[in-house]
Amino acid sequence: MRTFAKGLTGLLGFFLLWEITVQAGVLPDYWVPPASEVATTFVELLGDREFLLGVIATLLAWLIALGVAVGIGVPAGLLLGSVPALQSASRALIEFLRPIPAVALIPLVMVTIGSGPDAKITLAVYAAVWPILFNTIYAFGEIDPVLLDSARATGANRRQALTWVALPHAAPFIFTGVRVAASIALIAVISVEYIAASEIGLGRYILEGGMNNGHLDQVMAGTVLAGLAGWAINSALVGSGRRLFRWADTEERATR
Amino acid sequence: MSTTTAAANRGRVLGSAAVTWLVLAAALLLWELVAIGADSVYFPRMTDIIATGADVLLSGPAWRLMLGDAVFEIVLPSLATALGAWALSAALGVALGTALGRSSWAMDYCGTLISFLRSVPPVTLMPAFMVMFGIGVQMEIAAIVFSTxxxxxxxxxxxxxxxxxxxxxxxxxxxxxxxxxxxxxVLPAAMPKIFAGLRLSLSIAILLMVVAEIVGGSGIGLRISTTQSTVQYTEMWFWVLLLGVLGYALNTALLAVERLVLGWQPARGDDA
Amino acid sequence: MSTMLEVSGLTHQYGQGERAHVAVQDLTFTIEAGQLACIVGPSGCGKSTLLRCISGLIPATGGSVRLHGDEVSGVPDDLAVVFQDYGRSLFPWLTVAKNVEFPLRWQKVSKAERQRRAAEVLESVGLAGVGKKYPWQLSGGMQQRVSIARALVSRPALLLMDEPFASVDAQTRGELEDLTRRVQRDLGSTILLVTHDIDESVYLADRVLVLSKSPAAIVADLAIDLPTERDQIATRESEQFVSLRGEVARLLQSPQVQRTGENAPAETPAATTGTDDTTASDATAASETTAPAEATGAALSDGADTAEAADAAGSPDPTAASRS
Structure with a gap:
């Protein structure tokens, strides 16, 4: 708990530094409003029904997108990871598709799907599926053959060895992929809301703040909320990952 | 390493490269066939996309190797911004990371803050960056540095x-x-991890380049949004796919540098 | 012969107050120039702490270490260390030659001279021609040869070796032991080697210091008067070797080394290793308070498999003696 307190101290120190530099005029206040002003707006917003509905819409889209990404990424990764021929065949395609940023697809998605909730879900799925896919493939590539041989030596057949040895071995890696995907999906949903001007959502709210020049407090409050949400989700997943997979030490090795 | 294994390795690499291009060609062909079948304005034929791309990129005079204005006015400036900002970020990040990592207490206080800052969607900071740096290359660089x-x-x-x-x-x-x-x-020992971070942030740099250009109105990002609003879907597809090619090329180049710099490491599995 | 290393009243404790753990207590000994001395003691007895104190890697909490008369504070220039874990001790990002040249970088030695000396010392450890390779491309035994070469390249007055052959296979270990004796004689260097292996200590050393369990204290100082030319098979078969080995083994099993008198270890009682073989034993141990300890010692010294005996003696096993 002491580390938590220190982390909190650092976070508060950052906001304090922000406040002081703006108040002292080191940073001009038309650049960025002081932290206290943002905090006030932040608190006001938490009582604003419409804003909260927007946040809920964003989180719902995020949850659905993450679910779909897991539903696609894990089975695809299991398939590609356990069949080497498929993996080498698909590698090139994946390597070309992956660097295309989800944001670049926004115009495309807007003309085909529109700018409704399914648009942001589609794009978030696209952005989030890669880390899940890669970590799942990686988990299978990394498995120690001795482990599988030991399982086979105890009399397990190939299918049993896969279920009882390969899957538990892969689970922590896949979980790390899902954790990374969760952060990416949230950022993607909010970004699409912002760029595609969705009807509702946290990103839309920030966009409005940016459009009415001078409402930077609205922009910053929304952004801080987005950052806190992302951080909370990530911390929760890191914590539960540690609890679920005590025996594994994957954080080090898996892709961030 | 003996020569036989080296030759065998080369053989395998060549083999996998051949498979790579075959699969890619098959995918492009499939696209063409599906597009012919679908017959939709939103989903142009691959041959059309490639033709448009050739038109855009290779319309220049012979002395410029046929490279068109688009290369010099759109692609290269975009790339220069992304790579410049990424390099700046690399220098800052390694210096800051070394200082924080060497200190016994700094990460206790800054770890949470950094993971918070990393969770902030950089896109939503665009209004703030625009106010701070105006619309232009400075804003784009700031956005890319902040997120990488x-x-x-x-x-x-x-x-x-x-x-x-x-x-x-x-x-x-x-x-x-x-x-x-x-x-x-310290740095040689940290190099493998640093390269992992550099690879990750290179892909983020491309992402933020596009975002900043869509918002700020320049480069490839602008072309994507313009071609969309003017219903030139074929060219829009071309730009989107070009991003994939560029991302792939940059990642491959960085991997080559990494192999060179980290040549001392035992052979590693290809961790794509 | 002049005195190379003078350790007097050396004490080291980790932590403070009630949680303090005394690893080394009031240790005094000297090593003469040109000697190859082995320190042998049970695992976890504080041998590594002792070596780290002598090398100046950690400051001792009490007593002093003098290297040819100069008080050691910080790592002295003319001292080198070979660690057990060659895999982590060699810098993986440097080639073998660059690894060996490494200590010369900080001395006023020209680049050409550096390369010449590195090549020379690599040849003397039997690794001519591998300079351009990276450490991972070599076998474990070869990697440890590289770290020995690196330690020797700056011609240190004192070479410290911390369990240097504990992580290589038996065959390689023999080769490295002979290598160590050969370079020591060729270069006339002084070596202090720490090991838990009784056979190794007797085979290698001119002198064996027997350490007690933690906190480490010297319980015996034996001169090894085996001939200078030693042979892995013949020497180990010789009566003299066998009796010396038995003597060290018995010492290590003695209650004095096991420190049963002061603080009987409260660890879980392991299965008794000693049989009921009560062959008469002339254990050099001082106060023989317990019969089972004697029995264990005797059984061990009779053991045919020396490696096993060494392991049993070396493990921090609170067997028989403590429970009577």
Whole structure:
């Protein structure tokens, strides 16, 4: 708990530094409003029904997108990871598709799907599926053959060895992929809301703040909320990952 | 490594490269067939996309190797911004990460802050960046640096901390002077992790380049949004796919540099 | 012969107050120039702490270490260390030659001279021509040769070796032991080697210091008067070797080394290793308070498999003696 307190101290120190530099005029206040002003707006917003509905819409889209990404990424990764021929065949395609940023697809998605909730879900799925896919493939590539041989030596057949040895071995890696995907999906949903001007959502709210020049407090409050949400989700997943997979030490090795 | 295994490796690499291009060609062909079948304005034929791309990129005079204005006015400036900002971020990130990683307490206080900053969607900070730096290349650089910095910092901290006690004892017992410590021991040991961070942040740099250009109205990002609003879907597809090609090329180039710099590592699996 | 290393009243404790753990207590000994001395003691007895104190890697909490008369504070220039874990001790990002040249970088030695000396010392450890390779491309035994070469390249007055051959296979270990004796004689260097292996200590050393369990204290100082030319098979078969080995083994099993008198270890009682073989034993141990300890010692000294005996003696096993 002491580390938590220190982390909190650092976070508060950052906001304090922000406040002081703006108040002292080191940073001009038309650049960025002081932290206290943002905090006030932040608190006001938490009582604003419409804003909260927007946040809920964003989180719902995020949850659905993450679910779909897991539903696609894990089975695809299991398939590609356990069949080497498929993996080498698909590698090139994946390597070309992956660097295309989800944001670049926004115009495309807007003309085909529109700018409704399914648009942001589609794009978030696209952005989030890669880390899940890669970590799942990686988990299978990394498995120690001795482990599988030991399982086979105890009399397990190939299918049993896969279920009882390969899957538990892969689970922590896949979980790390899902954790990374969760952060990416949230950022993607909010970004699409912002760029595609969705009807509702946290990103839309920030966009409005940016459009009415001078409402930077609205922009910053929304952004801080987005950052806190992302951080909370990530911390929760890191914590539960540690609890679920005590025996594994994957954080080090898996892709961030 | 004996020559036979080297030759075998080369053979395997060539084999997998052949498979790569075959699969790619098959995918393009499939696209063409589906597009012919679908017959939709939103989903142009691959041959059309490639023709449009050739038109855009290769319309220049012969003395410029046929490279068109688009290359010099759109593609290269976009790339220069992304790579310049990424390089700046790398320098800052490695320096900051080394300082934080070497300190015994700094990460206790800054770790949470950094993971918070990393969770902030950089897109939503665009209004703030626009106010601070105006619309232009400075704003784009700021946005890219802000979003690529944290992965590099966190990976560098990890790497700097991975120097084991035996190496520290060895270096000390061999009389390594303090001022050479970071350059000779810490950074080489941290290099594999630093490269992992650099690779990750390179893909983020491309992403943010597009975002900043869509918002700020320049380069490839502008072309994507313009071609969409003017219903030139074929060219829009071309730009989107070009991003994939560029991302792939940059990642491959960075991997080559990494192989060169980290040549001392035992052969590693290809961790795409 | 002049005195190379003078350790007097050396004490080291980790932590403070109630949680303090005394690893080394009031240790005094000297090593003469040109000697190859082995320190042998049970695992976890504080041998590594002792070596780290002598090398100046950690400051001792009490007593002093003098290297040819100069008080050691910080790592002295003319001292080198070979660690057990060669895999982590060699810098993986440097080639073998660059690893060996490493300590010369900080001395006023020209680049050409550096390369010449590195090549020379690599040849003397039997590794001519591998300078351009990276450490991972070599076998474990070869890697440890590289770290020995690196330690020797700056011609240190004192070479410390911390369990240097504990992580290589038996065959390689023999080769490295002979190598160590050969370079020591060729270069006339002084070596202090720490090991838990009784056979190794007797085979290698001119002198064996027997350490007690933690906190480490010297319980015996034996001169090894085996001939200078030693042979892995013949020497180990010789009566003299066998009796010396038995003597060290018995010492290590003695209650004095096991420190049963002061603080009987409260660890879980392991299965008794000693049989009921009560062959008469002339254990050099001082106060023989317990019969089972004697029995264990005797059984061990009779053991045919020396490696096993060494392991049993070396493990921190609170067997028989403590429970009577």
């Amino acid at each position: 910095l944290w992965p590099i910092v966190l990976n560098t901290v990890d790497g700097v901390r991975s120097v084991d006690q035996v190496k520290i004892d060895t270096a000390r017992s061999l009389g390594t002077p303090r001022r050479y410590w970071i350059g000779m021991i």
